[in-house]
Amino acid sequence: MADHDQAKVVAADVVSRDMIFQPILEDGVFRFDCSAEARVASYPSLSFTCSKDRDTPIMSHSVPSYTPTYECVSGKQIVKFKFPDGTSFYGTGEVSGQLERTGKRVFTWNTDAWGYGPGTTSLYQSHPWVLAVLPNGEALGVLADTTLRCEIDLRKESIIQFIAPSSYPVVTFGLFASPTDVLKSLSHAIGTVFMPPKWSLGYQQCRWSYDSDERVREIARTFREKGIPCDVIWMDIDYMDGTFSRSTIFGKRSP
Known part of the structure; x- marks a missing residue:
């Protein structure tokens, strides 16, 4: 109606x-x-x-x-x-x-x-x-x-x-x-929320945004080198190509 x-x-x-x-x-x-x-x-x-x-x-x-x-x-x-x-x-x-x-x-x-x-x-x-x-x-x-x-x-x-x-x-x-x-x-x-997986309760690094996969790997290495626990790194829309296709990651075909 x-x-x-x-x-x-x-x-x-x-x-x-x-x-x-x-x-x-x-x-x-x-x-x-x-x-x-x-x-x-x-x-x-x-x-x-x-x-x-x-x-x-x-x-x-x-x-x-x-x-x-x-x-x-x-x-x-x-x-x-x-x-x-x-x-x-x-x-x-x-x-x-x-x-x-x-x-x-x-x-x-x-x-x-x-x-x-x-x-x-x-x-x-x-x-x-x-x-x-x-x-x-x-x-x-x-x-x-x-x-x-x-x-x-x-x-x-x-x-x-x-x-x-x-x-x-x-x-x-x-x-x-x-x-x-x-x-x-x-x-x-x-209803109620589902029980979250254990890894999701850890620290999650998120910002806008990373311009390359090399930068993401650098961030991950730095966390490990400094002994800072980190379970997740989020990427904003910059990882997609100009058409915002989810099939690409920083210009490369996703697995």
Whole structure:
């Protein structure tokens, strides 16, 4: 369904309303939509390891601790969560700056952000996810399940706001006793990272870039001569020919 067609399932411009919810996956996890029609029209999830887990309600007597409001303006769905004063925010995907994201604004829009700094709002991966830690230590995670350009606005006191083209579901994990419990529940939805090979845990030399294979070998020899452990040397795009063919390494055919 095209974006403009999907937007029809939500009123073009509406006053702020509570989103409707249904429990999914396991106790404490809720899916929110603007309407029953929006729920039916939503795209399959690319966040959940099993898309059906997001779309299949479960039997539960639990109700959400926090219900977001929404409004739709000019084809965009604005979702807002309000938490107690003093709530701190984390997450927002691959970003620059400090671990705590309170007061920040991020755009989930993959960008080749060479030379990025603390003020860069988009990097190489996009994850519309926020972890909210309340003043009492309890925590709740929020996932805006959309692959479209999404603004995550955390600049207002204790408020999470997502803005993306209509319409998309939002999934919450918690309220749970701690951030650890939130992340455990999240892992049941999106999966866990694989166990890395032992060599990948060592030092990896990386820079932009080396202009020849002789230079790479020189770097490797220097590490060994100085007794500095090094398991990996990364090469940037300069190892490829002018057409960026991966079949060549510094002008030579790769093995």
